[in-house]
Amino acid sequence: MTSYSYNYGFLDEQTKKEIRRKLLQAVAIPGYQVPYGSREMPIARGWGTGGLQITLSIIGKQDTLKVIDQGCDFSVNACNLRNFIAATTGNTVTTDTAEASIVQTRHRIPEEAMREDQILVFQVPYPEILRWVEPSERETRRMHAERDYGKLWVFLYEDIVRWGEITLSYRYPVLVNQRYAMDPSPIPRHDVPKLHQAETLFLFGAGREKRLYAVPPYTEVVPLQFEDYHFTIENFGGQPCRSCGSTSSYLNEVYDGETGERYFSCSDTSHCAKNSRGAIRHE
């Protein structure tokens, strides 16, 4: 198991050191994007290199790892990343959120509430929330520096004028610790409130754009909203998951090509299976 010829966790120690230094700073300045020198990885960029570099920099032999892609442990992307990390560390892997000490994710926060002794690592495709409204990096830097988020507010307001509601379904802008506007990564709105005053440390990595950022536990994370147009999470019309019966989890609409039937099913597949077995602890 330990006959690998490369370093534990694939990355060289200098690369890990840099990422570790930046992670400490990211935690100290919640929501601020810290630049770092992203390294080439043996997986294509856009496949989660930022998240992967964070995971490989924090992981130790005692960790148990879970990797999900849109809530699923067994998509090609999740399998590739999990296999790569397992092969280069020899660490234990799991699909059970409760058993994991590190969860790496793309586009979801697990349904099961995470604890203080766990870390959630997000793969981030586009870290700059102001990119919706401003193409220039120099200008977005200035806007963050001056906490000048007027353009973002106008963008949301125009959405309301056009559609009667805020239609953004992913990457919903949040304000962290009353200071930085932040991209929570392409999680659904359903997951956004889980970032607020959580027990768990959240780390975000964008490999292509060479940025990492963090939300410490017990930190205020508020979705941008207007007094008369509140942030709301998705509504599935009260329909339960067809497999486990959950009405509280984030659901995917599934279309059965043979029967023509439409139904809903949990996006977090391991939670769904656990819930079906009656193995979820409810608080």
Add this chain to the structure above:
Amino acid sequence: MSDSTHFDQTAYTQATFRTLLDCMARPGKVGSLLTVAEVASSPFDTYLFVVALTLLDHEVVFHVYSDQCSLSSHLQAHTMARVGAVEECDYLFVGRGESPDFRRLKRGSWQYPDESATIIQLVEELGEVTDGLEQALRLELCGPGIQRSRTVAVRGLSCELLQSWRHCNREFPLGLDWILVDKSGQVCCLPRTVQFTVEVV
């Protein structure tokens, strides 16, 4: 960490980093650094050395405050980091009972607040309760990473230094992050976001 015949620095610095990350994410939480024979023989304080091994390399600049025992050259030899003036350092190492002028440290810029210094400072003793700690400062902390409030007791730190650190953090996100380490390897982190009240016990 029991096998001292084969020193696994990779595992060792990883474990140290995770303690620092946990403590930085939960200001006031007291964590424990591990020591092994390989670092205990250092002329530098063991636990400061442990933190230095974990964070420093050739890409950063450090300064040892009031360095009377050529500790800088020792650290440099082990980490390849560059020695620089207080004004330009990324990491400032401070011995027990020293009171450097924090105002000389870089606090980052509005666009790049991460280009700021981190202080790693030795104190006498850290504890989550004040019991048994005489002449300690009792800090009541709040801010990100803290559910409502958290208390930490520190012996070997002056009120003046605390006030001067607070002054340096008055313009968030500019500021200084502070890692306190005591003589038995306990560690506590105070990021620039921390608000505190202090009382002498």
